Amino acid sequence: MVRKKRRQIFNLQSRSLVSMNNPKSMIAEQYRTIRTNIEFASIDCEIKTIVITSAEPGDGKSTTAANLAIVFAQQGKRVLLIDSDLRKPTAHYTFKVDNKVGLTNVLTKQYAFSEAITVTEDSKLYLLPSGPIPPNPSEMLGSEGMKNLLEEAKEQFDVILLETPPILAVTDAQVLSNLAEGAIFVVNSGKTEVDKAKKAKEQLVNTKVKLLGAVLNNKKQKDNQYYYGGKQLS
Template identity: 40%
Template sequence: MELRDYLRIARRRWLLILGTLLATTAIAAVITVNTTKQYSSTSRVFISTSPSNSSDAYQGGLFSQQRVASYADLITGLELSQRVIDDLDLDLSAAALAGKITASVVPDTIILKIDVTDPSPVQAQRISDGVVSQLQDFVAELETPPGRDNPLLKATIVDPPRLPTAPVSPQPTRNLGLGLVLGLLLGLGLAVLREVLDTSVKRIEDVPGLKDTPLLSVLAFDNDVARDPLISSLPSHAPRAEAFRVLRTNLSFVDVDNRSKSFVITSSVPSEGKSTTAVNIAIALSSAGQNVLLVDGDLRRPQIARVLGLEPSVGLTTVLVGMEDLKNAVQQHVQSGLDVLTAGRIPPNPAELLQSHAMQELLGEARDRWDTVIIDAPPLLPVTDAALMAAQTDGAVLIVRHGSTTKDQVAGAVERLRSVGSHPLGVVLNMVRSNRGGSYGYGYGYGYGYGPQTEEPARRGWLRRRKGVTVS
């Protein structure tokens, strides 16, 4: 990954990063507040010999340096701790007291630095006094050979224990700083991990099968679509209306040498916003002066009649079974002037009807009578209907829901088109949520399925309203 990739991930996953940052900082704050304060009393002890003459001074210095490291270990031992307990009458075990004491040698010296920590500053100083006192006696005992009255080494206090005025722990500034840094790193790590594990389509280039397929439009998500889905009811300067005019223009440049007169609008899976997209593409083309026929080819879950407020009982199936001719079955949407062939009654055998000779004749007649024929088809992966219709037209416009449809689903849809000799004319990336203002476009989704229809519980209504209930 390059730096710009990390910046893109940070912009997209900023809520995750911020949440992790706040969580770790809060944890650091809670730990800091609930940690018992510890005070430290420090003393320094000089370990030296008592040479009888100047010739012994050098040897005495070497002897002291060899011994001082050993005494640093003895200070934290159980023997010295027990002596301090007995001397001060402490209600502690030797191991517990030893855990409060640390000792180290000041580099390049024969000075011992002794630290004693305790929740009470007074007790810390008291124990530190006891440790230094017992150390002096201990050194004298160990360094006095049999038959001699004076020890070879002595421990001299050069810096007596003082009463601490501020705790050494916890350190709020350090803890909160570490919480912020760790939160930022953890948040970025989680964001990158989620991005790596997220196989949904963010860019068309991410799908190998679409590398040479033009991106016709990027449509931003808009909650208002649930209330007012048609661009014909919007002012001409509305961003949604402008978005479809841009899409209309891009469609005119697709396959210029073999101008497409008929194509299907489909998607990989349900809930990608294909039906309302198909309606508005047709309205945009019609408003430019083209003679357009919109056909609802979804004979399993038809939506066009409901969206446009047309009669649903007469339509495509009525013509295919010979109960009505195409001219009489077509309805006109008054608001937009668009010619529409609804799905008609839902048949028991959609696939057979769509690949029948009657369907081929209907499409041939439609191409002769209208400049452009747009067919709203079912999703490609659940059923074969869309692929069957795409094979009888000039191709398919594939609707892909940004951040939801997976790369494998799109690749599978493209493969299904190519397996019947068709191909995607272009891609519309739909429902793109952007933090940047001023972008044209919109998107929609709808609860689409081919299983038995069940009524959605009312308690989920608020969530659907927040997300924008839309048409697939």
């Protein structure tokens, strides 16, 4: 039991941020391509708040969110990554910051937004970790307080990325999509079933959010191909 827990923690802490550690790699280049595609999607109307979601657990939402946050910061943008996956938060492990104070403390008015955000090793990249896991995540995320928090964040940051739990499992991602301006849908290559991807996409388009596109994660590399690809959902 103890051993299993240790291994889980080790896995989380060892999440490799390829865009930070190996910015010249093909994978980092693919994240920059996704960044460019997001920017193109923002041409007509400015999109600052972006939800990152997927159909099921383990598809790569947190990995995608962290790497995108890094490539936006590398471009000189002021970036805030919000760990709004209040069921299974991991961003604090990834960026090795404390999670005693975070989003849930702001939503319960224990701390001000400015007190809860923390700067990462990259001075342009800020993180609002989840904070303590609450009993009622969906209600918290759909609250007036969350709306106000995003408004405040938009005044201070150029890009705000919101991690969410899987959309087919709980309503949180849909709740947040009604507050955010754009959404990125992560598809796990070879794992996400077509029916589930379609159902998840349907749930996203039923919200107010603009679906910016899909990220095909975990794609096996073939000759002249990359691990990652940005793809427009039709």
